[in-house]
Amino acid sequence: MDHQEGREDDMDGKLYINGEWQEADSGERIDVLNPATGERVGTAAFGGQVETKRAIDAADQAFPAWRKRTAEDRGKILMRWHDLLVENQEEIAEILTKEMGKPFAEAKGEILYSASFIKWFAEEARRIYGRIVPSAQENSRALVMKQPIGVVASITPWNFPAAMIARKVAPALASGCTFVGKPANLTPLTAIKMVEYAEEAGVPKGVLNLIVGKSSAIGSEMTSNTKVRKLTFTGSTEVGKTLMKQSAETMQNLSLELGGHAPIIICDDADVDLAVDGVIASKFRNAGQTCICGNRIYVQRGIADVFTEAFAEKVRALRVGNGMEEGVDIGPVIEKASYDKIAQHVEDAVTKGAEVVAGGKGTTEDEVYFFEPTVLSGVNEDMIIMKEETFGPVAPIQLFDTDEEAVRLANNSRFGLAAYFFTEHMARGMHIGEGLEFGIIGWNDGAPSMAQVPFGGMKESGMGREGGIEGIEAYLETKYMKMRI
Known part of the structure; x- marks a missing residue:
């Protein structure tokens, strides 16, 4: 951890516990660096187990009053938060770009995407419905009701520092839960700024808390503390499995959005221009550092040359650089670890016979890491890049002959988060879509995510769904009550 003299333009991030901005008990702080320049963006207080426990206690104490607020009241506060994020979109996006690296236009889009979840769940709060079930006895009534699950703990990743916390905190607060969030240590400042606006919107003390700090200490407290009734995590499958094991002792409700290895199938009747644009939208957003970006591209043999040429031409035109330019x-x-993995995947593919059609190189000057958007042809299943998630701007192309082969190749993964396919034939598309073992599918669409639809995966890509009506159900308990009258 670097500790340097402060600068006037540094953002000074603190922990937010029980409605108060505070330093870690130890006084420790970490530097937040711009991955495009290596320069410091700001600093953040660096807490641990003690601060996490204090935040959980605050959330637990705030829960009874918050759950009693009407859904309309909670929704109004969330809508004020939504409006503040939209009004201050550029300010938050600049922080996001500087600490995470994605282009400023993408960052602005992420802020609006984040706000859309807050708006959606502000409205969904009014639609938490129970039901009365016809009873088998004349003198009894059967009621099924939905109630907030309680204190929610959240751990979110660095690649979408605004969207991931919004997608979790919005349904939690809308349903009447209270919340303790931990953003990634690489990118805490965006979440801190968002919470500042939540405070301004009127979220009461203790309802929303934010802890930056030592991941193992914070995670252990979250999973072992019996006041936490739900843990929601977005990140790697390996860490998700660890949290699942740790939370078994307290039988916490879990939502896990984990790793992906998304296939893209390009059929021979696809609109090639639409497919090219769709693959670029999926593959190269956030420099390929997304859990649902296309990692494996399967192109039907008859159009392989046409597609690859058109795709590579557009990829070569993509400009690499500082996201604020x-x-x-x-x-x-x-x-560096991410860069090394990308370089290894490309080197392994080339060594085993793949051809670099576009890009293929990176730069590592001054501990800043860029990799060219890259297209590989002649790829096969033996290459690491078709087995492991690259999490970088590399598009490997493998050929297929039949739809059955394409679906088999696509499903040949322990992950099942997102998949994409391009065809203009309705029946063909229905068969492919129904055959794919993935929670999210884009048909002629490289960007299927929306606040109003469920987001989540199958197999080792996790459990539970975020977004849509399913997203608020994940924060509710179902209670049945029988009455004799």
Whole structure:
């Protein structure tokens, strides 16, 4: 951890516990660096187990009063928060770009995407319905009701520092739960700024708390504390499994959105121009550092040359650089370990016979890491890039002959988060879509995510759904009550 003299333009991030901004008990702080320049963006207080326990206690104490607020009241506060985020979109997006690296236009889009979840769940709060079930006896009534689950703990990743916390905190607060969130240590400042606006919107003390700090200490407290009734996590499958094991002792309700290895199928009747644009939208958003970005591209043999040429031409035109510069399409890779993995995947593929059609190189000057948007042809199943998630701007192309082969190749993964396919034939598309073992599917669409639809995966890509009506159900308990009258 670097500790340097402060600068006037530094953002000074603190922990937010029980409605108060505070330093860690130890006084420790961490530097937040811009991955495009290596320069410091700001600093953040660095807490641990003690601060996490204090935040959980605050959330537990705030829960009874918050759950009693009407859904309309909670929704009004969330809508004020939504409006503040939209009004201050550029300010928050600049922080996001500087600490995470994605192009400023993408960052602005993420703030609006984040706000859309808050708006959606502010409205969904009014639609938490129970029901009366016809009873088998004349003198009894059967009621099924929905109630907030309680204190929610959240751990979110660095690649979408605004959207991931919004997608969790919005349904939690809308349903009447209270919340303790931990953003990634690489990108805490965006979440801190968002919570500042939540405070301004009128979220009561203790209802929303934010802890930055030592991941193992915070995670252990969240999973072992019996006041926490639900844990929601977005991140790697390996960490998700660890949290699942840790939370078994307290039988916490879990929502886990984990790793992906998304396939993209391009059929021979696809609109090639639409497919090219769709693959670029999926693959190269956030420099390929997204859990649902296309990682494996399967192109039917008859159109392989046409598609690859058109795709590579557009990829070569993408501009790499600092996300705050005008016209930049691809920002930096977040850190050295990520860069090394990308380079290894490309090297392994080339060694085993793949051809670099576009890009293929990176730069590592001054501990800043960029990788060119890259297209590989002649790829096969033996290459690491078709087995592991790259999390970078590399698009490997493998050929297929039949739809059955394409679906088999696509499903040949322990992950099942997102998949994409391009075809203009309705029956063909229905068969492919129904055959794919993935929670999210884009048909002729490289960007299927929306606040009003469920987001989540199958197999080792996690459990539970975020967004849509399913997203608020994840924060509710179902209670049945029988009355004799």
